[in-house]
Amino acid sequence: MTDWNGADLEKIAAAEELDLASERSDGTLRDPVTMWVVRSGDQLxxxxxxxxxxxxxxGTRSRHQGRVEAGGVRSDVTFHETDPGDYPGVDAAYRKKYGRYTRIVEHVLTDRARASTLRLEPR
Structure with missing residues (x-):
């Protein structure tokens, strides 16, 4: 596992949203998608x-890598499936960071959404 440096971890975790562009099988980047990002421990x-x-x-399944941008940080990353044991911490992070969006946050706390949880690691 590759760790984030402290400054980048803090900046990305504090950002309201993250832009994620996955790599196609030929190595080119797809158009970025804007989404929520959370920190649990020292992971995103x-x-x-x-x-x-x-x-x-x-799109993340073809090469398991891409690029993210948030909080003034742009980083090439790898996408890793998350162990279900990490779901409670990730759920708590979503509730804490986005809980003010009461109707929307529940959509990322379903079993269906949990199954798609990806950990981002810098490359």
């Missing part, structure tokens, strides 16, 4: 409201 996570059937999630 994203989820698809549409679960593993979500188009952007499916």
């Amino acid at each position: 996570f994203v989820r698809s409201v549409k679960g593993t059937d979500g188009p952007w999630y499916q």
